[in-house]
Amino acid sequence: MDSEYFVTWFRQASPYINAHRGKTVVVLFGGEAVEADNFSSLVHDLALMHSLGIHLVLVHGARTQIEEQLRKMGRELHYVKGLRVTEAEDLPVVEQAIGRVRICVEACLSMGLANSPMHGARLRVVSGNVVTARPLGVHHGIDYGFTGEVRKIDKRAIRMWLDQDAIVLLSPLGYSPTGEVFNLSAEDVATNAAMALQADKLLVVSESQRLRDAREQVISKLDPGDVEQLLNTSDTLSGELARHLRLALRACQSGVRRVHLISRQIEGALLLELFTRDGVGTLVTNDIYEGSKPATIDDVGGVLELIKPLEDDGTLVRRSRELLETEIDRFMLLERDGAIIGCAALYPFPEERLGELACVAVHLDYRNSGRAGALLLSIEHQARTQGLQRLFVLTTQAAHWFQERGFEPARVDDLPIKKRMLYNWQRRSKVFIKTL
Numbered sequence: 516m517d518s519e520y521f522v523t524w525f526r527q528a529s530p531y532i533n534a535h536r537g538k539t540v541v542v543l544f545g546g547e548a549v550e551a552d553n554f555s556s557l558v559h560d561l562a563l564m565h566s567l568g569i570h571l572v573l574v575h576g577a578r579t580q581i582e583e584q585l586r587k588m589g590r591e592l593h594y595v596k597g598l599r600v601t602e603a604e605d606l607p608v609v610e611q612a613i614g615r616v617r618i619c620v621e622a623c624l625s626m627g628l629a630n631s632p633m634h635g636a637r638l639r640v641v642s643g644n645v646v647t648a649r650p651l652g653v654h655h656g657i658d659y660g661f662t663g664e665v666r667k668i669d670k671r672a673i674r675m676w677l678d679q680d681a682i683v684l685l686s687p688l689g690y691s692p693t694g695e696v697f698n699l700s701a702e703d704v705a706t707n708a709a710m711a712l713q714a715d716k717l718l719v720v721s722e723s724q725r726l727r728d729a730r731e732q733v734i735s736k737l738d739p740g741d742v743e744q745l746l747n748t749s750d751t752l753s754g755e756l757a758r759h760l761r762l763a764l765r766a767c768q769s770g771v772r773r774v775h776l777i778s779r780q781i782e783g784a785l786l787l788e789l790f791t792r793d794g795v796g797t798l799v800t801n802d803i804y805e806g807s808k809p810a811t812i813d814d815v816g817g818v819l820e821l822i823k824p825l826e827d828d829g830t831l832v833r834r835s836r837e838l839l840e841t842e843i844d845r846f847m848l849l850e851r852d853g854a855i856i857g858c859a860a861l862y863p864f865p866e867e868r869l870g871e872l873a874c875v876a877v878h879l880d881y882r883n884s885g886r887a888g889a890l891l892l893s894i895e896h897q898a899r900t901q902g903l904q905r906l907f908v909l910t911t912q913a914a915h916w917f918q919e920r921g922f923e924p925a926r927v928d929d930l931p932i933k934k935r936m937l938y939n940w941q942r943r944s945k946v947f948i949k950t951l
């Protein structure tokens with residue numbers, strides 16, 4: 516790699532490194548991943564994430580190993596509605612298969628050869644009785660036996676371990692207060708762990724290829740409504756993807772901010788997803804509509820970076836860093852994984868009960884998906900809370916955008932007196948006003 520490329524690449528990754536530090540991330544991977552030749556690459560990536568300060572909770576599956584082990588014993592596998600029935604005689608086999616997978620993961624996380632990427636990593640991996648389970652019970656006359664579901668996650672114990680810099684490893688097993696062992700689905704464990712910990716992210720490593728729409732385009736983002744629609748209408752989803760989408764929906768609806776579906780078929784997918792702006796997976800999130808947040812002084816650099824090209828081509832009025840620093844608290848921002856991708860500002864003129872909507876901008880790569888619309892809604896909400904009755908905007912190139920959102924042409928004379936005095940007659944911006 517030439518040095519210039521390396522430096523550019525490293526600099527581009529740095530905002531993401533900073534953004535993810537101290538965040539709690541639950542990572543789910545199946546038993547197939549552990550079996551795969553390149554499992555150590557996945558482990559190296561996890562070790563790197565840990566060393567960059569991400570609190571990791573790993574959840575492994577063991578479906579293939581359990582099936583293989585049961586088949587070897589000549590036992591017939593029995594699934595009803597996608598759920599395995601675990602007979603009492605199967606349980607020791609299940610425990611053995613899960614135990615072996617867990618040991619394999621722990622061993623891999625203990626590597627530290629001098630010439631390997633794990634050298635010096637010295638990871639501490641912790642597991643324990645943090646998942647309380649209950650039996651799935653009898654449904655439509657089928658007794659699921661020792662197949663269970665998560666009843667509770669001991670989040671305090673997990674938090675304590677994470678705070679002590681350990682990686683927490685959870686298996687698809689749980690114990691009941693009666694002292695029994697239950698076979699759980701790894702998806703159930705991961706979702707419940709992410710929900711209990713209010714994790715910043717749930718990363719789901721899948722065996723399937725990337726999710727694509729009917730036109731074979733990669734789907735990079737979905738909101739819960741889209742997921743529901745996809746589950747109801749698509750007949751091409753693999754069983755695994757459907758399970759993962761249901762999991763994402765449940766997690767998102769229960770307060771997990773971001774669920775990323777990532778294909779294991781892409782080398783380094785976890786790193787690409789976390790440390791590059793666009794990632795390589797499918798992000799399921801509510802954030803598109805609720806992700807605007809007030810700016811703080813730390814955001815000045817990010818806002819300047821976003822608006823600079825628009826100032827350079829004259830679309831937006833130039834703002835100096837100093838001015839922006841004093842006015843930053845007027846801005847609302849949209850963020851994606853720590854990078855600022857949209858902004859809008861509200862300048863109130865309380866005497867006239869008017870507010871100026873200014874500096875509306877969305878990064879070129881993220882346009883046409885309702886983001887500016889979401890910012891406008893949030894500014895309107897803010898304006899109403901401040902008792903303002905109307906919003907005005909000065910624009911040279913986005914007149915129709917505002918008109919289509921209820922702004923009406925107005926005159927310079929309609930502006931608050933202070934603004935009128937500063938009106939730039941050379942720029943000849945058009946004035947629009949919206950009644951709130």
Ligand SMILES: CC(C)(COP(=O)(O)OP(=O)(O)OC[C@H]1O[C@@H](n2cnc3c(N)ncnc32)[C@H](O)[C@@H]1OP(=O)(O)O)[C@@H](O)C(=O)NCCC(=O)NCCS
Pocket residue numbers: 825830831872873874875876877878881882883884885886887888889908909910911912913914915916
């Ligand atoms: C205007 C801007 C903020 C819209 O951002 P966005 O997130 O893409 O907007 P939305 O997704 O909410 O809306 C997209 C719709 O607006 C239309 N649109 C985008 N820019 C437009 C413009 N300058 N004029 C008219 N319509 C525009 C799109 O064609 C799309 O319409 P469609 O879905 O019917 O095809 C963005 O294009 C931008 O940053 N422009 C440069 C800065 C600017 O001009 N700001 C306004 C001055 S304060």
